[in-house]
Amino acid sequence: MFWMVGLRACDGRQFVYRVYAPREALPGDLFWAAFHRHEDDGGPRVSDSFDAAEIRWVGGTDPTLAELTVHQY
DSSP, X not given: OEEEEEEEBTTSOEEEEEEEOOTTOXXXXXXXXXXXXXXXXXXXXXXXXXXXXXXXXXXXXXXXXXXXXXXXX
């Protein structure tokens, strides 16, 4: 019932964020939500290349998910 967005850091680590958004959310919106959350948290530099991100849907379909919120996982 949420998206998992993985961002690769320049030091080889991967940071994964749980993004609560509708199933119909655009991948670009999911990427930028996770990217900006990471930047706000002050973590190591991550790739700003959309193609480097891993974006996966987790769960079923829940039409009540209307807002895009991000949590580090």
